[in-house]
Amino acid sequence: MPASPTATPEHIRDVNTRYHDAAAGEYDAKWGIDFGDTGREQVRQKLAKALGGLDGRTFENGLEIGSGTGYFSLNLLQLGTIRRLTATDISPGMLKRLADTAGALGLEVETVATDAERLPFDDGSFDIVFGHAVLHHIPDLDRAFAEFRRVLRPGGVIAFAGEPSRYGDRLAALPKRAGLIAAPAWRGLIRARRRAVPETEQSHGHALEHEVDVHAFAPADLRRLLREAGFERRRVGGEELLANAWGWGLRTVEASAEPESVSWKWRNFAFRSYLALQKVDTRLLEPNLPAELFYNLLVSGRKPV
Numbered sequence: 001m002p003a004s005p006t007a008t009p010e011h012i013r014d015v016n017t018r019y020h021d022a023a024a025g026e027y028d029a030k031w032g033i034d035f036g037d038t039g040r041e042q043v044r045q046k047l048a049k050a051l052g053g054l055d056g057r058t059f060e061n062g063l064e065i066g067s068g069t070g071y072f073s074l075n076l077l078q079l080g081t082i083r084r085l086t087a088t089d090i091s092p093g094m095l096k097r098l099a100d101t102a103g104a105l106g107l108e109v110e111t112v113a114t115d116a117e118r119l120p121f122d123d124g125s126f127d128i129v130f131g132h133a134v135l136h137h138i139p140d141l142d143r144a145f146a147e148f149r150r151v152l153r154p155g156g157v158i159a160f161a162g163e164p165s166r167y168g169d170r171l172a173a174l175p176k177r178a179g180l181i182a183a184p185a186w187r188g189l190i191r192a193r194r195r196a197v198p199e200t201e202q203s204h205g206h207a208l209e210h211e212v213d214v215h216a217f218a219p220a221d222l223r224r225l226l227r228e229a230g231f232e233r234r235r236v237g238g239e240e241l242l243a244n245a246w247g248w249g250l251r252t253v254e255a256s257a258e259p260e261s262v263s264w265k266w267r268n269f270a271f272r273s274y275l276a277l278q279k280v281d282t283r284l285l286e287p288n289l290p291a292e293l294f295y296n297l298l299v300s301g302r303k304p305v
Contacts, residue, residue, distance in 0.1 A: 007211070009139035013090060013115055015211045016137050021093030023209075024069065028097075029259065030251075032271060033071045035078070035105060043075035045282065046132070050159040050298040052235055058083060059127040063151060065116050065144075065160075066090070066134025070098035070109075072161070073130075077107050082128065086110045088119070116144040124153040133162035135299075136215040145229035152303040158231065159300040161239065168244070168295030169216040175245045179252025190266050192257035219291045222299045231301030238294030241285050243278040245295070250274065 023030070033039065048054045062082035064073040067089045076082045087109050089095050095111040102109040114120055116138050129148045138144050148158050164172075187194060215221075219236045226234040240247075250270045254262060281294075291297060 007214075012137075012139045012211075012214055017090050017092075019209055019212050020068070020089070020091035024091065024093035024097045026259075027069050027094070028071075028101075030255075031071075032274075033069060035070075035074060035101065038275070039071065040075045040079050042278075043072055043132075044079055044081065046072075046161040046239070046298070047076065047081065047130070047159055049237060049239060049286075050161050050235070050300045051157065052300070054081070057081075060084060061126045061128075062086070063119075063121070063126040063129045064088060065129065065131040065148070066137060067098055067111075067131075068094050068133075070101050072132035074098070074102055074105060074107060074109070077102075077109070078105065086112060086121075086126070088112045088114050088116075090115045117147060119147045119151055121151045123150055124156075125151050127153060127156045128159065129156070130159045132160070133164075135160055135163050136213050136217070139214055141215070141225055142228065145225045145231075149229050149231065149303055154303055155305045157233075157300060157302050159298075161296065161298045163222070163297045163299065164213070164216045165238065165292060165294060165297050166216045166218050167292050168238075168241075168297075172244065172248045172295055175249035176252050179249045180256075182249075183253045183256040186253045187257050190263060191261070192263075192266075193261040195256055195258050217297055219297060222297060226299065226301040229301075230304070232304050233300075233302040235298075235300045236291055237286070237298045238289065238291035239286060239296040239298055240278060240281050241289070241294050243274055243281050246277050247274050 044054070058080060059082050061084050062073065062076070064085065064087045067073055067087035070087065073082070073085050073087055077085050087095065087098055090113065092113045095113055099109060099111055112120065117140050129152055135141065152158070222236045223234060286294070
């Protein structure tokens with residue numbers, strides 16, 4: 001759920017920093033983040049959908065906003081879609097995890113701890129500014145979009161994916177409730193132990209999760225941001241309906257169990273079933289339904305030449 005409407009930008013930035021620092025160590029496991037063939041293909045498809053196609057296009061200098069542990073950017077770097085990467089995040093803990101993963105993958109990355117509304121880069125520094133599931137954390141989006149445009153070279157593009165839609169956010173509440181109801185029976189079926197959350201986990205930022213989200217978007221909101229920031233070739237689309245409904249149910253039941261007690265057999269089933277529904281969304285639903293119906297929104301635009 002979005003943060004309180006009375007929360008100040010400073011408070012929102014503070015809770016985002018503390019929560020994501022605390023969550024960095026288990027973030028990849030919690031969200032099933034993959035840096036192999038599957039992860040690379042997922043990310044390639046997301047960027048292609050956002051931009052309306054890639055056709056082998058590459059970007060010399062890329063700036064990621066809200067990089068987290070590197071799901072989007074490190075997979076694009078492995079693909080060669082981006083040749084040089086600057087990864088930014090408000091959370092130093094997330095950037096450290098990203099840098100560790102980049103080192104393990106043999107990738108060179110520059111990391112910078114900063115918020116999106118004040119980017120410490122020169123005008124016209126990048127060919128692409130991009131991110132995944134980050135815009136909904138940013139308090140001042142008008143200022144952030146102005147910064148994205150400023151640091152882009154003429155003809156450069158922005159591309160963001162994984163942003164929650166207003167209608168999709170309400171839809172996600174249904175599988176979450178179903179997951180909470182089903183969790184005890186599910187744990188018994190797969191013989192998983194109920195998770196006991198230590199007090200130390202609550203005191204180190206995890207309890208702030210419900211405060212870090214600021215926005216859920218209507219497509220019109222994103223179109224306005226693109227237009228008022230001066231972008232052309234504006235695109236807003238929807239992504240994932242069945243896959244996200246199923247995914248939220250899975251995440252809810254899995255969060256109720258001790259991670260090490262959840263079998264590989266179950267994890268493999270959960271992951272493959274999610275991918276199967278993702279294909280149905282991509283091939284059948286996304287081309288034929290309005291963006292408003294999907295849980296995730298994608299947005300892109302070009303800085304005029």
